[in-house]
Amino acid sequence: MTSRILIVEDNDDLARGLANNLEIEGFGVEIAHDGMRGLERLRASRPDLLILDLMLPGMDGYRVLGTLRDNGDDVPVLILTARTEENDKVRGFREGADDYVTKPFGLLELIGRVHALLRRAKTARDRIERTEPPFKFGNVEVVPGTHDVFVDGAPVNLRPKEYDLLLALFRRRGSVAGRIELLREVWGYGADVVSRTVDTHIGELRRKLEVDPAEPQHILTVRKSGYRLQLD
Amino acid sequence: MARSRSTAPATGIPALAGLLVVVFCIAGLLVYEAWSTGRSRRDIAERGLQDYAAYATWSTARIADATVTASLATLFRGVVGARIPVNGPLSPASTFEEGIRYLATCDCALPVPASYYFRLDSRSGDLTIIPPPRTDAAAASGFASAKVGSFADQEVVVAPTVRERQDIIASIASHALPQGLNFTLIFARIGDSSRVIGVAPQRDSSGATAGAFGFVAEPEVYAKNLINQLWRHPQILPLAITRGLPIDSLLTALVSTPDGNEVYRSSGWSAGLRSDTASLARAAGGLRVRVALRPDAVARLGKGLIPSSRVPVWVGLLLLTGLLTAIILRNLQREHELARLRADFTTSVSHELRTPLAQILLFGETLTLGRTRSETERVRAAEVIVREARRLMQLVENTLQFSRAERPVVGLSPERVELAPALREVIAGFEPLAEAGGVNIVADLDETSAAIVDRSALRQMVLNLLDNALKYGPREQTITVTLSAAQPMVVRISVDDEGPGIFGRSREDIWAPFVRGESFDSTGCGLGLAVVRELATRHSGKAWVETAPDGRGSRFVIELPSATVHGVVDAAPSAVA
Numbered sequence: 001m002t003s004r005i006l007i008v009e010d011n012d013d014l015a016r017g018l019a020n021n022l023e024i025e026g027f028g029v030e031i032a033h034d035g036m037r038g039l040e041r042l043r044a045s046r047p048d049l050l051i052l053d054l055m056l057p058g059m060d061g062y063r064v065l066g067t068l069r070d071n072g073d074d075v076p077v078l079i080l081t082a083r084t085e086e087n088d089k090v091r092g093f094r095e096g097a098d099d100y101v102t103k104p105f106g107l108l109e110l111i112g113r114v115h116a117l118l119r120r121a122k123t124a125r126d127r128i129e130r131t132e133p134p135f136k137f138g139n140v141e142v143v144p145g146t147h148d149v150f151v152d153g154a155p156v157n158l159r160p161k162e163y164d165l166l167l168a169l170f171r172r173r174g175s176v177a178g179r180i181e182l183l184r185e186v187w188g189y190g191a192d193v194v195s196r197t198v199d200t201h202i203g204e205l206r207r208k209l210e211v212d213p214a215e216p217q218h219i220l221t222v223r224k225s226g227y228r229l230q231l232d
Numbered sequence: 233m234a235r236s237r238s239t240a241p242a243t244g245i246p247a248l249a250g251l252l253v254v255v256f257c258i259a260g261l262l263v264y265e266a267w268s269t270g271r272s273r274r275d276i277a278e279r280g281l282q283d284y285a286a287y288a289t290w291s292t293a294r295i296a297d298a299t300v301t302a303s304l305a306t307l308f309r310g311v312v313g314a315r316i317p318v319n320g321p322l323s324p325a326s327t328f329e330e331g332i333r334y335l336a337t338c339d340c341a342l343p344v345p346a347s348y349y350f351r352l353d354s355r356s357g358d359l360t361i362i363p364p365p366r367t368d369a370a371a372a373s374g375f376a377s378a379k380v381g382s383f384a385d386q387e388v389v390v391a392p393t394v395r396e397r398q399d400i401i402a403s404i405a406s407h408a409l410p411q412g413l414n415f416t417l418i419f420a421r422i423g424d425s426s427r428v429i430g431v432a433p434q435r436d437s438s439g440a441t442a443g444a445f446g447f448v449a450e451p452e453v454y455a456k457n458l459i460n461q462l463w464r465h466p467q468i469l470p471l472a473i474t475r476g477l478p479i480d481s482l483l484t485a486l487v488s489t490p491d492g493n494e495v496y497r498s499s500g501w502s503a504g505l506r507s508d509t510a511s512l513a514r515a516a517g518g519l520r521v522r523v524a525l526r527p528d529a530v531a532r533l534g535k536g537l538i539p540s541s542r543v544p545v546w547v548g549l550l551l552l553t554g555l556l557t558a559i560i561l562r563n564l565q566r567e568h569e570l571a572r573l574r575a576d577f578t579t580s581v582s583h584e585l586r587t588p589l590a591q592i593l594l595f596g597e598t599l600t601l602g603r604t605r606s607e608t609e610r611v612r613a614a615e616v617i618v619r620e621a622r623r624l625m626q627l628v629e630n631t632l633q634f635s636r637a638e639r640p641v642v643g644l645s646p647e648r649v650e651l652a653p654a655l656r657e658v659i660a661g662f663e664p665l666a667e668a669g670g671v672n673i674v675a676d677l678d679e680t681s682a683a684i685v686d687r688s689a690l691r692q693m694v695l696n697l698l699d700n701a702l703k704y705g706p707r708e709q710t711i712t713v714t715l716s717a718a719q720p721m722v723v724r725i726s727v728d729d730e731g732p733g734i735f736g737r738s739r740e741d742i743w744a745p746f747v748r749g750e751s752f753d754s755t756g757c758g759l760g761l762a763v764v765r766e767l768a769t770r771h772s773g774k775a776w777v778e779t780a781p782d783g784r785g786s787r788f789v790i791e792l793p794s795a796t797v798h799g800v801v802d803a804a805p806s807a808v809a
Contacts, residue, residue: 011591013616013668014587014590017598017613020605055583082583103586103587104593107593107598108597108602159253
């Protein structure tokens with residue numbers, strides 16, 4: 001799955017230069033130029049990593065960080081700032097930052113830190129998944145720890161993207177997920193996909209999991225919005 | 233770029249300020265203590281002086297009683313106690329005259345300043361007038377010359393009129409003396425005047441009043457003589473208090489009749505003095521004496537009693553302490569403000585250096601590592617590097633210029649500069665930054681203007697004003713650069729932006745070093761405008777800000793001496809310092 005990174009930085013040149021380099025690394029990158037927009041994009045896109053400047057117009061980086069942590073968002077955050085004082089760093093970590101890089105920065109070092117943060121986040125996510133209890137809907141049982149899926153007790157072979165898609169729907173607890181949203185979350189920004197990809201994979205999931213794929217009871221289409229998973 | 237001001241190091245300043253306030257409070261407490269102590273000691277002294285007055289009043293009254301009684305007893309000694317037979321004749325006038333002469337010569341009692349004496353036979357109503365001893369007659373009869381003086385102004389005797397005689401008889405008749413009292417003083421109207429009558433009734437063997445002997449005197453003269461006599465008495469005030477000073481220099485008195493009519497006041501009497509009142513005995517006519525400490529006596533008696541006030545000294549000390557505290561606190565505040573501005577400046581410069589450096593490094597590494605995906609990206613990266621390097625250069629120049637301004641050892645090299653081409657060159661150099669900010673620059677330049685100016689200083693001044701306009705104005709704004717001949721000897725360069733404008737005190741404050749616009753989310757380290765003014769001043773010019781002509785945004789103006797006037801620079805040493 002392609003990792004997605006949100007850069008909140010008011011210096012457009014710096015943000016674009018950084019975005020280009022991260023895209024070359026294979027990440028999906030989105031840019032916001034102020035704190036408020038940054039929070040909006042964070043809620044809509046659910047990125048895997050946030051690169052956050054501190055000195056932003058309007059809502060500064062500390063407040064952005066505090067707000068997202070208050071909302072229970074545990075996305076890894078790398079602060080990228082010209083503020084070099086120790087108390088600034090301490091405050092950043094207290095607010096919930098995972099890493100702190102000062103400007104000017106070495107490009108490769110920054111990319112290395114981004115990889116490290118994403119790796120740690122994935123490890124933590126996997127650990128959580130492994131301990132996550134199995135869940136059921138209809139006659140389907142999913143075991144996150146082993147990625148096994150059973151229909152009426154018989155194992156079903158899901159492709160990785162199909163499994164990721166199923167998990168993305170499950171984690172919304174019945175809420176609607178838009179096609180673009182699913183596309184970004186499961187395939188990433190940089191992935192060479194078209195919107196029909198989601199539909200195709202949904203079709204595959206229905207075929208493998210629904211009793212009657214023509215009349216799905218759990219993997220439901222919400223007109224003009226996207227899809228949702230009806231647990232029962 | 234939003235900026236949160238860093239906190240300046242101010243260790244110790246609040247403690248010092250607190251200490252100064254404590255010192256001031258202690259000084260205030262000491263002053264209050266001194267004032268309070270002084271006041272209580274003064275209260276005690278006031279009470280002491282009041283006690284002196286009360287004592288002097290009491291002793292004056294008692295001694296006056298004794299003096300008057302002794303005087304009247306001496307005067308009437310031949311007639312008092314001599315009981316005459318019922319319907320027998322009164323004692324002869326000669327007996328009374330003997331008493332008169334004895335009182336005048338014995339130097340044993342208060343002489344009586346009588347206008348005349350009288351012998352009244354109450355039964356027949358005969359009133360015999362006895363003139364006072366004349367001075368020459370007194371001298372001839374051996375009266376002591378000192379005593380004669382007491383009667384000096386009483387030599388001419390005016391015989392009482394019939395009405396006065398009637399008044400005397402009526403007054404005596406209406407003042408029956410109680411048993412045991414042989415004589416008294418009566419205050420009454422005799423004719424048209426108030427008079428004091430000293431009277432001693434003579435009784436017959438049955439106890440009935442057969443007649444009276446007495447005198448008539450002016451009350452004021454009688455009271456004056458009495459008071460003068462009393463003031464010579466050594467026991468009016470103890471020697472320990474008077475310290476040998478004459479009593480009349482310490483006390484003053486007001487004498488009035490029992491019904492309150494004033495008859496005499498001694499010199500120095502005035503209202504509001506520390507005084508007390510006492511009445512004399514019936515034998516002395518019940519006179520009321522009010523005795524007071526003379527104002528100058530208060531200072532004499534109070535010496536040592538009333539402490540000299542140190543409050544003015546303490547108040548002076550308090551004011552001095554307050555002044556020093558205020559000055560020190562003000563200096564501390566200034567120091568604190570300067571430290572804050574410097575700390576803020578350090579943060580700002582740090583940020584101003586790091587942001588362009590970050591871009592230069594990022595795009596430099598991107599190019600070096602071949603991490604561009606197209607020619608457009610490569611060109612873009614190179615442009616950013618050049619633009620940010622220029623920004624860095626400007627920042628470094630401003631910082632260096634500011635450093636030179638504090639140590640003006642580096643001189644300028646003013647020369648004749650054609651301003652229009654020079655300004656176009658500066659604007660062209662600024663274009664990349666303007667484009668990055670989406671800003672349009674319009675120039676309206678007078679092609680004929682020239683100035684005596686250092687080229688690099690001119691460039692720096694205009695660049696700073698352009699940079700300021702860019703930072704504090706909105707994106708997509710238009711910055712207008714105007715060059716005009718303001719006066720025959722002055723050229724004017726103005727830079728207009730479309731920002732929120734600057735008002736009030738900020739118009740002057742922004743030219744101070746380290747000060748940045750508070751209301752903007754903008755970058756800067758607070759040196760640009762300070763450098764502009766410094767350079768303009770060193771060229772004998774000036775710099776200020778005003779509202780832009782259309783009322784929108786600010787206009788920053790530099791005026792420089794025109795090149796058409798020769799010798800301006802030579803005439804202004806500061807321009808080449």
